[in-house]
Amino acid sequence: xxxxxxxxxxxxxxxxxxxxxxxxxxxxxxxxxxxxxxxxxxxxxxxxxxxxxxxxxxxxxxxxxxxxxxxxxxxxxxxxxxxxxxxxxxxxxxxxxxxxxxxxxxxxxxxxxxxxxxxxxxxxxxxxxxxxxxxxxxxxxxxxxxxxxxxxxxxxxxxxxxxxxxxxxxxxxxxxxxxxxxxxxxxxxxxxxxxxxxxxxxxxxxxxxxxxxxxxxxxxxxxxxxxxxxxxxxxxxxxxxxxxxxxxxxxxxxxxxxxxxxxxxxxxxxxxxxxxxxxxxxxxxxxxxxxxxxxxxxxxxxxxxxxxxxxxxxxxxxxxxxxxxxxxxxxxxxxxxxxxxxxxxxxxxxxxxxxxxxxxxx
Amino acid sequence: xxxxxxxxxxxxxxxxxxxxxxxxxxxxxxxxxxxxxxxxxxxxxxxxxxxxxxxxxxxxxxxxxxxxxxxxxxxxxxxxxxxxxxxxxxxxxxxxxxxxxxxxxxxxxxxxxxxxxxxxx
Numbered sequence: 001x002x003x004x005x006x007x008x009x010x011x012x013x014x015x016x017x018x019x020x021x022x023x024x025x026x027x028x029x030x031x032x033x034x035x036x037x038x039x040x041x042x043x044x045x046x047x048x049x050x051x052x053x054x055x056x057x058x059x060x061x062x063x064x065x066x067x068x069x070x071x072x073x074x075x076x077x078x079x080x081x082x083x084x085x086x087x088x089x090x091x092x093x094x095x096x097x098x099x100x101x102x103x104x105x106x107x108x109x110x111x112x113x114x115x116x117x118x119x120x121x122x123x124x125x126x127x128x129x130x131x132x133x134x135x136x137x138x139x140x141x142x143x144x145x146x147x148x149x150x151x152x153x154x155x156x157x158x159x160x161x162x163x164x165x166x167x168x169x170x171x172x173x174x175x176x177x178x179x180x181x182x183x184x185x186x187x188x189x190x191x192x193x194x195x196x197x198x199x200x201x202x203x204x205x206x207x208x209x210x211x212x213x214x215x216x217x218x219x220x221x222x223x224x225x226x227x228x229x230x231x232x233x234x235x236x237x238x239x240x241x242x243x244x245x246x247x248x249x250x251x252x253x254x255x256x257x258x259x260x261x262x263x264x265x266x267x268x269x270x271x272x273x274x275x276x277x278x279x280x281x282x283x284x285x286x287x288x289x290x291x292x293x294x295x296x297x298x299x300x301x302x303x304x305x306x307x308x309x310x311x312x313x314x315x316x317x318x319x320x321x322x323x324x325x326x327x328x329x330x331x332x333x334x335x336x337x338x339x340x341x342x343x344x345x346x347x348x349x350x351x352x353x354x355x356x357x358x359x360x361x362x
Numbered sequence: 363x364x365x366x367x368x369x370x371x372x373x374x375x376x377x378x379x380x381x382x383x384x385x386x387x388x389x390x391x392x393x394x395x396x397x398x399x400x401x402x403x404x405x406x407x408x409x410x411x412x413x414x415x416x417x418x419x420x421x422x423x424x425x426x427x428x429x430x431x432x433x434x435x436x437x438x439x440x441x442x443x444x445x446x447x448x449x450x451x452x453x454x455x456x457x458x459x460x461x462x463x464x465x466x467x468x469x470x471x472x473x474x475x476x477x478x479x480x481x482x483x
Contacts, residue, residue, distance in 0.1 A: 043409060045433035050386030051405055052432070069406030076410060082417040213369075214414050 023060050025052060031062050034074040038085055072212075081214040090286065095210035096218065097290035099170060100155060102203035104228055105269055105294075106173075107151030108235060114144035147176060154207065155228070159221045163211045170207035174200045198297030206293075231272070238268055267330065270295070270338040277342045285349035292342040298335040305332035372411055373454075374401055376420065376439060376447040383424035383438040386412075412437060420446055 028051045032044050051066065077084040080092020118141065150173045157166030177200040181193045218224065273291050280287035371393070378384060378392035389412075390403045403411075415421040420443030424436040439447070465472060 046386055046435040047405055047409060049432040049434055050390065050408070053387035054390060054405075065404055066406075069404030071406070073406030073410050081410060082413040214410050 021052065024055055024062075027060075027062055028052065031067060031070055034071055036074070036077050036085060036088065039077055075209055076212045076214055079210045079212070080216070081212065092210050092215060093286050094289045094293060095206040096158075096215065097287060098293045099203050099206035099210060100158060100218070100224065101290060102199060102206070102294050103151045103155040103158070103170065103173075104231070106200065106203070107148050107155055108232060109269070110151060111148035112235070112239075114148050117144050147173065150176065156225075158207060158211050159218055159224050161217055161221075163213065163215075167208050167211055171204045174204035195298050195300040198300055199294065202294065202297050234272070235268060267334050270334040274338045274341040277345045281345035281349040282352075285346050285353060288342050288346040288349055292339060292346055295335060295339050295342065298331075299339060302332045302336055371401060371403065371407060372415065373447070373450055375403075375408075375411055375415065376443055376450075379421065379437060379439040380444070380447070383436040385427075385434040385436050389437070415443070419443070 025048060028048055029044075032040055032047060035044070051062070073081075078088050078091060079095055080089045084092075150169050154166050154169035154173065157163075157169060159166075174197075177197050181197045273295065277288040277291045374393045374396050375389055377396055378389050384392060386405075386408060390408060393401050393403050412421065416423070416437070419440060421437045422440050424438040427434045427436070462472065
């Protein structure tokens with residue numbers, strides 16, 4: 001056999017000649033260290049053969065394209081591609097759920113804010129608003145409608161298998177949020193906006209890495225879409241009931257919309273996440289892990305609350321710049337409590353699955 | 363993976379293994395030859411595809427050989443893989459035939475094998 005894998009036509013391997021081949025082989029072996037150990041053990045030697053066979057004479061370093069291709073394979077293997085370990089498959093499952101849930105949550109949140117803002121603007125067509133230049137009005141409408149379209153578009157695209165579009169939109173939303181944060185916030189590290197940016201960055205990374213071309217398709221996309229519709233219904237119903245009970249009919253529309261946004265952006269979503277994580281923990285640790293991961297960047301708002309509390313500004317403890325108009329301003333507490341509940345659910349679920357795995361049949 | 367989501371690279375890998383089992387570099391060379399040098403498989407792409415196609419039962423490891431101190435693992439097309447490739451080839455040929463016929467109807471002159479003497483339509 002020759003190096004083309006064909007019988008009867010033996011030929012030379014150019015890269016074999018001299019010490020250069022040894023140097024190149026050593027560098028290829030170092031490059032293969034990017035791969036998970038189990039995969040390297042299974043595939044490493046044949047990959048070395050393939051790489052050396054394809055190397056032109058005199059080459060001493062792996063090419064950038066080879067390195068990029070191998071790094072991409074290593075990343076795919078770590079998030080659930082065929083050939084990866086059970087742990088890698090689980091990581092892929094967690095990251096795909098993190099990305100989809102995050103896109104849905106942020107889509108609903110920004111969607112509600114956008115719709116409410118546009119409705120209120122329409123109902124209160126003031127003189128000032130009519131006097132706004134068309135370009136200002138257009139950019140204002142765009143900033144209210146584009147983020148939810150991006151989030152929900154990415155959610156649907158990833159769910160139905162349009163991965164390139166979904167990944168593009170998931171990365172684009174992080175760029176959009178990052179741009180908005182740098183324009184509006186001078187104290188990035190300890191701000192609510194930074195937490196939102198960190199969540200959107202996490203979603204972009206999770207979507208970009210876990211929805212690779214070799215990742216399994218999401219099972220039963222219809223169930224996700226039905227759940228999304230159900231979640232929207234719950235949020236609207238709770239907000240509606242709350243608005244009916246707490247506000248007189250004479251309340252201004254602006255105030256009403258803001259208060260409902262406060263409920264949606266306040267305790268409701270964290271409570272739903274904690275309950276769902278607890279309910280799914282009985283079956284597997286995947287959902288508690290996904291929700292815990294998604295909420296982790298939200299903890300960035302906790303230090304700020306602690307600092308404000310330490311400064312004696314008790315009335316501001318639960319009020320950050322982003323949630324300052326919330327009726328129930330307790331976001332650091334909600335996020336912290338949710339993360340604690342989800343961490344406990346994850347620990348319990350992992351303990352249960354380990355016990356099941358090591359149980360001796362009677 | 364269903365038919366419509368198999369990429370051109372995967373199609374070429376399956377085609378490269380129709381006539382005989384090949385090892386990794388053999389597949390890279392054959393794919394380059396089949397595509398007139400337009401598709402140059404990189405090692406990460408190749409082994410990602412081999413893992414997936416082996417997992418789906420379209421390819422199977424054939425044998426291992428040691429040559430010059432190096433391991434060469436050969437892959438062969440399974441019956442299931444041949445059936446999947448035949449399905450893909452039929453679908454692509456049907457699409458190509460439609461495209462060619464419509465281009466001729468429009469009066470577009472087709473280069474190469476699809477030209478006046480070609481028989482794709």
